[in-house]
Amino acid sequence: MSNIGDRLWNSGVTASSYSDATEKYQAAVLEQYKLCVEMADRISARRSLTNTFFLSLNSAVVALLGAVGGRLGSLPVLTLTAGLIILLGQCAAWYVIVRSYRQLNSAKFQVISVFEERLPAFAYSRAEWVALGEGRDWRRYLPLTHVEQWVPLLFAVAYVLGLLAVTLS
Template sequence: MSRAPEPIPSPEVIDLYKMAVEMADRVSARRGTSNSFFLSVQTAFVAVLGLANPAVTKSLWASTAVTLAGIGLSATWWLQLKSYRDLNRAKFEVINKIEQQLPVRIFSDEWAALKRDPVRSWRARYAELGLSERGVPFVFMALHILLFLGRLLG
């Protein structure tokens, strides 16, 4: 028994779908730009610490200020990543809802395929990029703390 063809969605629905997909893509692009900014600033920050005058880096006040600034920057980065993730999650809820009116559900089907068909040779399940992406600010937090402890103890 064959399925009845689905009705063709209105041009307005198609336009809204295209706009929603474009906006989700823009959010992802902004997130990438933001990541580049924070990564550059953090890398420069750590490099400057390594090249700073030893008298400055041995100062408890300077070391504390630099460590707190680095941790604050890392926390801001992580919060921004969380915000982008929440925004994209909401956008894809809308996209998936619109897809229910379309004859093809590209994003829903792609996500389902990723979730059920892992690449067995090197991972047990699909690992979202966001998971590793959100870990990077914590790596920098740990680095700032370790550098601070090194200054205090060394």
């Protein structure tokens, strides 16, 4: 955490740099803190939209495969394999994007934690996280990122098993 703090704070700007010193400095810190929290929230919203897109896409593919049903067995194995590769590719992209959003939000919350060191309360970094059991007990709080990273993998496994079922029957 200290490395982040060393990189976060501008050593050329202190409370004494402001005309009304401490009050204006604290107001500036608070505004930047609010911006960081807002950006973390926006990242979460974008992640949710990404999940909705990929879940809808995969649901449509599954519905289409269900509608086509038995006719899949009449397709050449090369065509089925090519389709599987495309589906696995988009599942991999989904997984990587979700993981990237998770990493980005983790970094943002580390920065928010360092900001909170200069504010009167540790709302996110200590109080809320501790109230949630720090994500250690899934019955108390199960972080969404732990669940959402498995969804693309489950679709990928289902696609592979589906191809095996079609080619072996």
